[in-house]
Amino acid sequence: MSSTALTPEQLSSFSPMDFLTPAYREQLHASLKYLSHPAGTQVLLKGERSLAQYYLLSGKVAVDAGHARQTFEGGSGQAHMPLNGSQPNPATVKALTDVQLFAVEHQLLERLLGWSQDAAYQVNSLGGGMLEEQHDNDEDWLARLLGSPLFGRLAPSHLHALLARFEYLPVEAGQAVVQYGEPGEHFYVIKRGRARISLPQAYREQPTQILESGDFFGEEALVSGAVRSASVIMLEDGELARLQRELFVELVRPTLIPRMSQQELEQRMQAGPHKHLLLDVRLALEYRVAHLPESLNLPVANLRTHADSLDRATCYVVTPEGGIRSELAVHLLNQLGFDAYLLDEGSAEAA
Template sequence: MSSVPLSFEQLGSYSPMDFLTPHYRQQLHASLQYLQRPAGTLLLHKGERSLAQYYLLSGKVAVDAGPARQTFEGGSPQAHMPLNGSQPNPATVKALTDVSLFAVEHQLLERLLGWSQEAAYQVSSLGGMVEEQADEDWLARLLGTPLFGRLAPSHLHALLARFDYVEVEAGQRVVSYGEPGEHFYVIKRGRASISLPSAYSEQPALTLGEGEFFGEEALISGAVRSASVTMLEAGELARLHREDFVELVRPTLIPQISRNELARLSQQGSRKYLLLDVRLALEYRLGHQPESLNLPVANLRTHADSLDRDTSYVVTPEGGIRSELAVHLLNQLGFDAYLLGEQPPLAA
């Protein structure tokens, strides 16, 4: 069986990846998951929903859609189409030989296709005084972040229409530690420095550039600013008011997964997952969900290097706002994280 990952060029021969712009195809290429299954494995069940879209790389499968049954092999024209291009799965698929496949998250593919189709319109709608290419640069970087990676294209267009743009000078402090959060910011042009309180002096200084953002944590948690941000050079910021952020962005920052979806993910075996309880240790000891690991939200950043990036992290909801903030922080750090729905009783 073939276990060699697809090249960026090879990915373009699969449908509908050929419709993606190079930038979004590269983003999809980095997210591909590769699987190998032995002969006789039932790969897909007709009528069930899958979190991913699957493609056959090598081996032979049988596709049974009900009135018709067909077989095909990796490398054939049929193999360049998805085994389950729609939801629920349109057919039952069984491996007739050992097979290699690759998987693409359904929602990610749909978003990237939408962005590819609407990119030109979105950029032209921004207006402003800078050239279109500069708009594309900062916007492309913004869309590539975990924060905006979950935003539907139509939602994104509404969001961009509500940004206002402010010129800033070198040395200007944009937000200050301890003050209420009123705006979310994206750097459209220039660079900024994040400075933490003296208690966190051991943390390295962080510099933000074009397409990077700040100010969202205070708007998610309702707390005051946790750091100060100062411009290192003159530039321009895209700014979104709190009410618009809460309406348009905040719901997408906290992706949720139900217990049924979690069970399907576990059965498919395509990705490991770990339950996280982000409350304090004392709260955790008083009652927690079975099999959950305690990692207080305050320790997420300092313990990020010890977390496995091939694991999906499902945060239990008992922490309330802290649980929501933890999901956002994990996704911002590049992990795959969700808030668990359908809360059951706690186990003491």
């Protein structure tokens, strides 16, 4: 399939990828999935819902919308439009020859399109008369930040307000931006420079983590209400974007703890083969006293060390009995790249 892989420049010829800024197009390009279907097989079924938009790269397909039937051929102008640009699928698509396609996740594309429109305006307004190269640098750190699992659910409407409320402060090599044990007052993003996470002595056996442009820190203390769990030391001169605790809670925290009702969980479990698992993150003793049926116990303190044993194809729904620990677990799982939600407390009680 490597012979058919697109370059980011070639991707821009497909609609609506031509509206993406270069940084977001690169991000979308890295997520593309390539598929092959032999002649005579069904590619899409009218009325079904697909998680992705499909584009024809080579071969010929028949597109039957019920009232009209067309044939598309790879490389034609029609093939640069999605086969299923709306949901549910507007037509049944059948391979007339062996075909090759690529798929783009619907939600990712929508987020990147929204970010491209908002960030293009906001980045250009951040520095007034800055040079074009500086605009590009701003877009790079923003693209990396917004492409992280933490901000993957951030609504485009929040982006403008978020960037408008960031404070920007210069920092020097050797400066301790946050220190272990102190209260959490700010959320930070590295706009320029590098930093090192310094852990307490008890955790020194863990590998040193280096933060670079677009990386963030400080959110765990704001989610949990606990003191800082590590220090962050600048390795070189740079610049940070900082958000106050109150603004973080208002603009960002709701996206860190996405919620799911019992009804939504049941609907999703019935809708398709995607696996869902209830996760109880309290201590084992608390779990043994009482817990929701079919839930798995994994204390929040063990999430990071046991992450490699978790299935990334599974959606984890954290039960609410752990209170702030449950919220922190949802955030940590999403930060680690898993799909995680907090089960609504009301729906859990009803269940």
